[in-house]
Amino acid sequence: MGIWAVPNTVEKAERLKNLLSKKVSRQRAQLETYNLLGDDTLVDTFKEIGPRDDARLAIAYRLKEILEMPEEGFTAQWEPKARQICAQIVKDFGWPVNTKADEPVVFVSWSVEDIIELADSREDNLDMSLEEIRTALIYAARNGYHAGADDILNSVRDAYRVLTGQKPA
DSSP: OOEEEOOOSHHHHHHHHHHTTSOOBHHHHHHHHTTTSEEHHHHHHHTTSOTTSBOHHHHHHHHHHHHTSOGGGOSSOOOHHHHHHHHHHHHHTTOOOOOOTTSOOEETTEEHHHHHHHHHTSSSOOOOOHHHHHHHHHHHHHTTOOOOTTTHHHHHHHHHHHHHTOOOO
């Protein structure tokens, strides 16, 4: 499922800001973030938090990660003011937000440039353009194609096949 809801409107961003203004238990966070910051990664993180423990740090950190994803990958556009509110939430928890579009996309600590370098050094080259690799990485990151160094090329290939409608090899 990946990401199904982000606080991309001022109204949603303000609701998330208000939710995070004081301690919020995991149980309450699970209910109240579903339509504000609906994300499989966050749901998995909630499983590691006690039912009555404060979930704000986990929510703010996942919000940071989502804000750093390229905006063109989201189906619903972000209102600029909503992004500002969300960036401030993240900053209030002590993390800077890097939302520069020209920064490389990182997938399991690998940048697009690392992937290309790895692919060029292997005989089973990806045979994809930089933009196709970038798009596949974004898709893979959002849809749970997690891989370590040994499987990263296969994950990129699999994501690309899904995006292009190709049958698995």
